[in-house]
Amino acid sequence: MKKNNDAFIMLPTVDFCFKELMNNPKIRKGFVAAVMGIRPEEIQETRLLPTELSRHTPDEKLGILDVLVLMQNGTRINMEMQVRYFASWSERVLYYLSNVFCSQLAEGEPYERMQKCIHVSILDFIHFPEDEECYRKIHFRDDKTGKIYSDKMEIQILELKKLPGELVSGEDIIAWMRFFSSRSREDFERMAKTNEYFEEA
Secondary structure (H helix, E strand, O other): OEOOOOOOEOOOOOHHHHHHHHHOHHHHHHHHHHHHOOOHHHOOOEEEOOOEOOOOOOOOOOOEOOEEEEEOOOOEEEEEEEOOOOOOHHHHHHHHHHHHHHOOOOOOOOHHHOOOEEEEEEEOOOOOOOOOOOEEEEEEEOOOOOOEEEEEEEEEEEEHHHOOOOOOOOOHHHHHHHHHHOOOHHHHHHHHOOOHHHHHO
16 A cells, blocks of 8 residues: 555545555455455465456356455455446346356256355445445345345455444454555554554555
8 A cells, every 4th residue: 555655645435555465465365365254374375366258158247356265275356446436336236157157067067066155344434324224144044034145146245334443342344444444654553463464565
């Protein structure tokens, strides 16, 4: 986030800055661990994949992801940073997630090889105005029983605007949300003292 000019700070919500942060293996490992709800030490390796979605026909819509991560166990995580309000964000999420999920198999490969795909939306606008939840996980569920149909597709929504001013939480993902929401050098320096991954940033 720092440039040669010490007075300049590039915010992590800036698309270029977010991608550069995720290009750093250590920072990426820390954030992926928070997304997965596990300790960073449990992650052996993460690898960046090409972000341009394949088109099956010349007139099919082109999709370019912000960040696409492949974990050693085959799980794929698509991360999208969005600052400006986007009215059809839900549809965009489903389009991206479906494409990432379907892109796993080559012709003739069995469906059993399909691994979990997670879409992570980091939003600097209000997406769910009806409540104050700043972080949520979304799965396909049976409407009657509430049982998860499959955990192979998951959506995580991080609404930065909903972070309370004073928040006491042990969740690492909330700490990352606070990091992404930081706006001043003092904020980043304070965050760096709490986490080696923030210090790396």
